[in-house]
Amino acid sequence: MDDTFRGSYEPYISPCDPCPPVLVKTFSLPPQLFMNFQPASLPQFSPAEALQHGSLWPALVDGYSKREGIS
Amino acid sequence: MWVYEKKLLYPVEVKECNPKLARYIAEQYGGADGELAAALRYMNQRYTVPDKVIGVLNDIATEEFSHLEMLATMIYKLTKDATPEQLEEAGLGPHYVNHGHALFYENASGVPFTTTYIQAKGDPIADLYEDIAAEEKARATYQWIIDVSDDAWINDSLKFLRERENVHSLRFREAVEILKDERDRKKIF
Amino acid sequence: MDATERRDMLKNVQQADFVVVELTLYTNTHPDDQEALTQWRLAIKEAASLRKMYEKRFGPLSLHSIPSEQAIDTGWRWNQAPWPWQM
Numbered sequence: 001m002d003d004t005f006r007g008s009y010e011p012y013i014s015p016c017d018p019c020p021p022v023l024v025k026t027f028s029l030p031p032q033l034f035m036n037f038q039p040a041s042l043p044q045f046s047p048a049e050a051l052q053h054g055s056l057w058p059a060l061v062d063g064y065s066k067r068e069g070i071s
Numbered sequence: 072m073w074v075y076e077k078k079l080l081y082p083v084e085v086k087e088c089n090p091k092l093a094r095y096i097a098e099q100y101g102g103a104d105g106e107l108a109a110a111l112r113y114m115n116q117r118y119t120v121p122d123k124v125i126g127v128l129n130d131i132a133t134e135e136f137s138h139l140e141m142l143a144t145m146i147y148k149l150t151k152d153a154t155p156e157q158l159e160e161a162g163l164g165p166h167y168v169n170h171g172h173a174l175f176y177e178n179a180s181g182v183p184f185t186t187t188y189i190q191a192k193g194d195p196i197a198d199l200y201e202d203i204a205a206e207e208k209a210r211a212t213y214q215w216i217i218d219v220s221d222d223a224w225i226n227d228s229l230k231f232l233r234e235r236e237n238v239h240s241l242r243f244r245e246a247v248e249i250l251k252d253e254r255d256r257k258k259i260f
Numbered sequence: 261m262d263a264t265e266r267r268d269m270l271k272n273v274q275q276a277d278f279v280v281v282e283l284t285l286y287t288n289t290h291p292d293d294q295e296a297l298t299q300w301r302l303a304i305k306e307a308a309s310l311r312k313m314y315e316k317r318f319g320p321l322s323l324h325s326i327p328s329e330q331a332i333d334t335g336w337r338w339n340q341a342p343w344p345w346q347m
Contacts, residue, residue, distance in 0.1 A: 030210065032241035037248050038286065040293050047275040051081065054234025056282035060241060064233055066218050066226065076322045079344045080278070082271055126288040134281060144345040238285065245289035 005029050005062035026068065031060050073133070080137035081231050084224040085148035090161035092225060093149035094179055095216050099232070100142045101176030101184040104208035110135035112189040112205065116198045121253070124195070124246040128202075131239050138232055145225060146174055199247050206240035267347075269314045273321070276307035 007029045013021040042057045050056040053063075099105045113132035117125050150158065150172060158167045165181055176184035192198050213233035217226050283300040290296055315321060316328045319336035327336060 028210070028214065030207075030237045030240070032237055032244060035241060035244075037245050038241060038290070040290065041295060047279045050282065051271075051275045051278045052231075054231040055238050056279060056286075060237055061234055062237065064214055064217060064230055066220070074322050074324060077338075077344060078270060078274065078321050080274070080281075082267075082274060127285070130281075130284055130288060134285075140344065147345050238282070242285050242289055249289060 005031055006068075028062070028064075030062050035059070073136075079141055079144060080134070081141060081228060083141050083144045083228045085145055086224050087222060088149065088151070088153055088157070089222060089225075090150045090153045090158050090163050092220055092222060093146045094161055094163055094166075095219060096142055096145050096149070096179075096225075096229075097177055098179040098216065099209065099212055100139065100146060100174070102178035102212070103188040104205060104212050105178070105184075106135050106139040106142060106209070107176055107184060108188045109205055109209065110139060111186070112191070113202065115189070116191050116202070119191070119193050120195050120198065121250060123249050123253075124199070127242050127246045131242065134235070134239075138235065141228060141232065143174055145228065149225075195250055196247065199243050199250070202243045203240055203247075206236045206243065210236035210240070266318055269310075269317070272310045273307070273314050276303070276310045279303045280307050 005028065006026050008024050008026045010023060011025055013023070038057070038060075042059050044050070044056050045053060045058060053061045055061050101107055110132050113128045113135065117128035117132065120128060150163070153161075153172075155164075155167055158164060166175065166177070169175075178184075190198075190201055192201070210233050213229050213236065217229050217233070220226055220229070280300070280303050283296060283303050287293065287296050287300050311321060311325070315325050316330055319331035320327055320338070323338065
C-alpha cells in the first residue's frame, strides 16, 4: 500500500461500544482524485509490469491488500 | 458488432475450490455496482453523449465485458466440482436448487440483476458523474471482497480489477473536463 | 503441445494487448498527444506480431486471423476446449 493514497480519521468512541474499538479508521483516496486530467509523458511500466499492476502508468496505481484493514 | 477473442484480459489463476468466495465475487458479477451493470450502463449511454466522449464510453464498456468474463472464470472454477453439500455450506443452497452449477447474474445475497441498478439521464454531466461514482463504488466493492478473501491467487486478479476502476474513473473525469472546455463554444462560431 | 509454453506465449499477447487497451483509453481523452499516438500505433503493431507468433502455433484467438497450416495440421478447431475459463 502507498500511504499517499489513504486518508484517516479518529471516530468517536463510546464506552458502551460492544466491539473492541478501532481507534483510527482508514479510507482510500485513489490517485485519480488528485489528477483529474492525466498530464502527458508520465513515466510508464514495461508491458509485463503494466499488466501485473493493472495500469501502464505507476502514477495511477495505489495497490490494495487485505493487510491494510481499511473500513 | 463485437468479435470474440479466445483469451482473458488478465491471466486469472484459481487454485482452490471455494464456493463461499464465489458467492462473494457474485457481488461484482451481477450486483448493483458490478461489471454487468457497468458494461450495460456505458454501452447504452454512449448513443446520447457528445461525440468527443463516445470513445471513452464505448471502449470502457467493451473492457467491462472482459472483466465480467474474468469474474465468471473465478466463479466457475471456485464452484466447478463442489458438492451440493459444499454449496449449501457456503450459503449457495438456494442458488443450487434454482440454478444447479450454472452461473447467474445475481449479487452476493442471491438477488437477481435488474436494470434499475443503472441509469441513462440523457444529460452528459449527470451520466458521466454516475459513471465516476460507479467506478469508485466498484473499487470499494473489490476492496471489501479482498478483505474477506484468504485466496492470494484470487486476490491478485481482484487487485488488477480494482486498479482498472481507478483508470476508468480518471478517464470519465477527463471526459467531464473535455465537456467543460465546450463552454460558450456556440458564441465563437 | 507444451502447456507451459502456450501459457507463456499467451501471456505475451495479453501484456501487449493490455498496453493497447491503456493507450486507446488514454488517446480517447488526449487526442492531441502526438507522442502517445505514435506509441499507440507501435503498440498495435507489436501486439499484432506477438499474436501472430502465438496463433501460428496454437491457432487463431479470433476469427479475424487466418488459421495457419501448422495449426490445421495439428487438428486445431475453433470450437475446441479449453476455452479461456476452462484453462
